[in-house]
Amino acid sequence: MKEKFKKQLLIDVLTVVVGYVALSLLMRFGVINDYVKGILLMACINIILTVSLNITSGFLGELALGHAGFMAVGAYAAALFSKSLSLIPAVEFPLAILVGGFAALIAGYIVSIPALRLKGDYLAIITLAAGEIIRNILKNLDIVGGTKGYTGIPGYTNFAWAYFVAVICIFASKSLIQSRHGRSIISIREDEIAAEASGVDTNRYKIIGFIFSAFFAGVGGALYAHYLRFLQPGIFTLNKSIEILVMVVLGGMGSIRGSIISAVILTVLPEMLRGFSDYRMLVYSLALIFMMLAKHSEKIRHLLAGFRPAVKRKETAHE
Amino acid sequence: MSNVVLEVRDLGINFGGLRAVDGLNIDVEKNQLYGLIGPNGAGKTTVFNMLTGVYEPSDGTIKLNGELLNKKKPHEIARKGVSRTFQNIRLFKDLTVLENVLIALDTQADYSILTGILKMPKFFRQEKEMEEEAMRLLAVFGLDGDAQTLARNLPYGKQRELEIVRALGTHPKLLLLDEPAAGMNPQETQNLMDAIETLRNTFDISVLLIEHDMKLVMGICEKITVINYGTLLACGTPEEIQKNPQVIKAYLGE
Amino acid sequence: MSGINQFLMQLINGLNIGSIYALIALGYTMVYGIAKLINFAHGDIIMVGAYVSLLCLNSGMPWFIACIVSILACAVFGVVMEKLAYKPLRKASRISLLITAIGVSYLLENAFQLIFSANPKPYPGFITLPAIKIGSVSIAANYYVTFIVSVVLMIVLNLFVQKTNMGKAMRAVSEDEGAARLMGINVDNTISLTFAIGSALAAIAGILYSNCYSPINPFMGSLPGIKAFIAAVLGGIGSIPGAVLGGFILGMIETMVKAYISSQLLDSIVFTILILMLALKPSGILGKSVKEKV
Numbered sequence: 001m002k003e004k005f006k007k008q009l010l011i012d013v014l015t016v017v018v019g020y021v022a023l024s025l026l027m028r029f030g031v032i033n034d035y036v037k038g039i040l041l042m043a044c045i046n047i048i049l050t051v052s053l054n055i056t057s058g059f060l061g062e063l064a065l066g067h068a069g070f071m072a073v074g075a076y077a078a079a080l081f082s083k084s085l086s087l088i089p090a091v092e093f094p095l096a097i098l099v100g101g102f103a104a105l106i107a108g109y110i111v112s113i114p115a116l117r118l119k120g121d122y123l124a125i126i127t128l129a130a131g132e133i134i135r136n137i138l139k140n141l142d143i144v145g146g147t148k149g150y151t152g153i154p155g156y157t158n159f160a161w162a163y164f165v166a167v168i169c170i171f172a173s174k175s176l177i178q179s180r181h182g183r184s185i186i187s188i189r190e191d192e193i194a195a196e197a198s199g200v201d202t203n204r205y206k207i208i209g210f211i212f213s214a215f216f217a218g219v220g221g222a223l224y225a226h227y228l229r230f231l232q233p234g235i236f237t238l239n240k241s242i243e244i245l246v247m248v249v250l251g252g253m254g255s256i257r258g259s260i261i262s263a264v265i266l267t268v269l270p271e272m273l274r275g276f277s278d279y280r281m282l283v284y285s286l287a288l289i290f291m292m293l294a295k296h297s298e299k300i301r302h303l304l305a306g307f308r309p310a311v312k313r314k315e316t317a318h319e
Numbered sequence: 320m321s322n323v324v325l326e327v328r329d330l331g332i333n334f335g336g337l338r339a340v341d342g343l344n345i346d347v348e349k350n351q352l353y354g355l356i357g358p359n360g361a362g363k364t365t366v367f368n369m370l371t372g373v374y375e376p377s378d379g380t381i382k383l384n385g386e387l388l389n390k391k392k393p394h395e396i397a398r399k400g401v402s403r404t405f406q407n408i409r410l411f412k413d414l415t416v417l418e419n420v421l422i423a424l425d426t427q428a429d430y431s432i433l434t435g436i437l438k439m440p441k442f443f444r445q446e447k448e449m450e451e452e453a454m455r456l457l458a459v460f461g462l463d464g465d466a467q468t469l470a471r472n473l474p475y476g477k478q479r480e481l482e483i484v485r486a487l488g489t490h491p492k493l494l495l496l497d498e499p500a501a502g503m504n505p506q507e508t509q510n511l512m513d514a515i516e517t518l519r520n521t522f523d524i525s526v527l528l529i530e531h532d533m534k535l536v537m538g539i540c541e542k543i544t545v546i547n548y549g550t551l552l553a554c555g556t557p558e559e560i561q562k563n564p565q566v567i568k569a570y571l572g573e
Numbered sequence: 574m575s576g577i578n579q580f581l582m583q584l585i586n587g588l589n590i591g592s593i594y595a596l597i598a599l600g601y602t603m604v605y606g607i608a609k610l611i612n613f614a615h616g617d618i619i620m621v622g623a624y625v626s627l628l629c630l631n632s633g634m635p636w637f638i639a640c641i642v643s644i645l646a647c648a649v650f651g652v653v654m655e656k657l658a659y660k661p662l663r664k665a666s667r668i669s670l671l672i673t674a675i676g677v678s679y680l681l682e683n684a685f686q687l688i689f690s691a692n693p694k695p696y697p698g699f700i701t702l703p704a705i706k707i708g709s710v711s712i713a714a715n716y717y718v719t720f721i722v723s724v725v726l727m728i729v730l731n732l733f734v735q736k737t738n739m740g741k742a743m744r745a746v747s748e749d750e751g752a753a754r755l756m757g758i759n760v761d762n763t764i765s766l767t768f769a770i771g772s773a774l775a776a777i778a779g780i781l782y783s784n785c786y787s788p789i790n791p792f793m794g795s796l797p798g799i800k801a802f803i804a805a806v807l808g809g810i811g812s813i814p815g816a817v818l819g820g821f822i823l824g825m826i827e828t829m830v831k832a833y834i835s836s837q838l839l840d841s842i843v844f845t846i847l848i849l850m851l852a853l854k855p856s857g858i859l860g861k862s863v864k865e866k867v
Contacts, residue, residue: 179435183418
C-alpha cells in the first residue's frame, strides 16, 4: 500500500510541476495573454470551491447551500486582515489565506451545531439560511464597507498562488477521503444508521466534513478577495452557491477528479462563448435537472453509454 | 450471575399510544447462542433497536457486563461491544467489501486527521494492520476473494454474510443478528448455521438472533425467548419451547 | 400618526403579507406531505401565475377570466413539472430530488427572464372596491380582499382534505404510499392532484401579491417562496392549519421587526428564527414527529 501510494505521489507531483512549468512558459512567451491568465486563475479558485463543496455534498452526502456564505466569510476576514496589517506580502498573504480559512471554519462549526440535529432537506435549508444571514450581516457591517463594498484590498493573488493553493486543496481532500476519517464520512452518505451501528460517531464526522469544506471555501474566498481587490455582499448570493453546486454535480458527486474538470470547463466555457452569459443560468439549471434524471433513469443512461466510455465504478468508489 | 453478558430487565417502549414492547426480561450468557422468536409484528426488531440505541426505551434497563446502556448513542453502544445486522440489509453499497469492514474496524485505529492527511508513517502502519484484520475476518465467510468488489455487486447471500463480517469488525461481545437466513435457500441456511456456530467459538462471543426459520433457531440456539404482542410468552430450551402449548397456539392460531 | 394607529397599520400589513405567505405555505406543506419534497420551484409558480394573469389582463380580458386562466395554467404547469422532473426521481435519494427542485426553480426564473427581460413590469391592479375605515385607520381593498380570500381558501382546502374521498386519498398517500397503493388508491393521480392544487393556490397568491406589490419581475417568487417555506416549517410541515398559522406568525414577525427593530437586519432575524425552530422543534408548532423506520 505504501509503495503504491509513493508511486502515485511521484506521478502526481510530476504532473503538478510539469503543468505549472508548461503554463508559466506559455505565459512568459505570450501564448497565454493576460485575459486568459485571469480566466485560468479563476478556474483555480473555482476548483478550490468545487472540491471543498464536494466533501459535504458528494462524500458526506448532505446538500449544502451556503458555500458562498463561507466563501464570503473567508474573503472578508482575509481582506480585513491584510488591509489592517502592513507586513511584507510574502508573509502577510499566506497568513491572510489562513485567517480566511479559519474564519470560515469557525462559521462552519457554528452552522453545524443546529445542522447536526437535522438531515436531508432541513439541513439544506439551514445552510441556505446561514448563507443569507452571513450576507445580511456583511451588508450591515460598516467596517467592511457594507452594501457599498470593500475596496483597496491588496492584489496579492497571482497565478502561482492560485495554482498551488488549489493543488494543496486537492491533495488534502483526496488524502482525507483516503483515510479512516474519509471512510467514516462516506459511510454516513451510504447509510447513516448502519454507520452508527458500526461504531461511527456520525455527529463528529459530520462536523469534520462540514468544517473541512468551510475551511477551503474560506481559503478560496481569500484568494478571490486578493484577486478582485474589491468585495461586495452581492457577490456571495445563493446564486453563487448554486453555481458551485452545478460544478460539483456536473463533475460527479463524490469524484474529486470530476470536480476539477468541471470547475475548469465551467469557468472557461462562459468566457469563450460570447453571449453565453445571458443563457448561463438557464443552461446550468437544465444541466442540474438533466444530470439528476440521467443518474436515475435507465433510458437516459443507456443513451449516454453510446457517447462516452463506460465509467469504471470502482474508480469513483475509491476516489 | 457474572456469567451474564446481556441483562435486560422490564424493558418497555411506547410509540404514541401503542405499547410496542412491555416488561421484557432477557439474560444472554457468555458464549451463548440465544434465539428471539415470535410472530410477525411481535416487536422483535424493536427490541434490537432498543438494545442498539436506535430507539430509547420508555422504561426498563439494558446492561452489558453490568454496565448500563440506556441513553447511550448507537455508536457508543457499538463500541461498548454490541453489534448488529439488519433485517433489510444495510451495507455501504457503493464501497468495496473491504472498505465496508474497514469502517467497522475504525475502533482499532487512532491516527489523527492530520496524520491521515499528511500520510505519516503511523497512517500506513495502522492502515496495514486494519487491512490485514479485515481480510482475516472476511476469510471466515470466504469473502476475502471479493475484497475489491463493490458491496452492491455481491450476490444476496454474500451481502448477508458481509453484514455479519462488518458487525464483527467492532469486536463485539454480543452479536445481534436480525433474520440472518431471510431469503436464503436451505443449503445456504445450513452453511450459515455452521458459520454462526464457528464464529461464536472462534471469536468467543454471545449471539442473539431473531429468526423466522424454526429449523435454524431450534437447531443452533441453546436458549430461546418467545415474544408476542411485545410481551414475553415463553422462555427456555428448544425442547421446552417446542412443547409449550402457548407457543403452539400463538404460532398456529386457535 | 399616533402610536396606536401606527401599530394598527402594522398589524394590517402583517396580516396582509401573512395571508400571502399562508397561501404559498399551503402549497409547500401539501406537496411536502405527499411527495416528501421541498419544492424549491413552488415560489416561482407565484411568478408564473403573476405573469400569466398580467398577459391576460394586458390583452384586454376581464379580471376574473384572467384569474381563471392563470390558475388553470399554473395547475397544469404544476402537474407537468411533477411528471417530468420529480416523478422519475421518486425512488432516488433526497439530495437528488432537492437538486432537481433547485434546477426547476432556476429554470423558471431564467426562462422568464429571457422571455420578459429582467425589467420590472407594472401590474394593473384590478381590486377596486372601496377602502374600509376602522376608526381612523383605513384598510385598502387589496388588503382585506387578500385576507378574506386566503382565509376562505384555507377553510375550503381543509374541508376538502378532511371530508372528500380525494382528500382522504391524499392523506393516506402522505401517511404510507405503499399501503395506500394496496388499498386501491391511485397514487400517481393523487400526487398529481396535490401538485395541481398547490400550484393553483400559488397562482392565486401570485395574483394577490401582484395587486398589492406591483411591479413584478421574474425573481419575485424566490424570496416569498423561501419565507413561505419558513412559515410552513414554523407551523409544522405537512399540517394545513399549521401552514396558515405559520404564515400569519411569520408575516406578523416580519412587519413588526421591520417597523420597530431593524429593517436592515430583517432577513437575518427571520432566518435565525427558522434555524432555531428547526434545531429545537423540527416538527413545528402543529406538526408531529416521525420515527425513522429501521
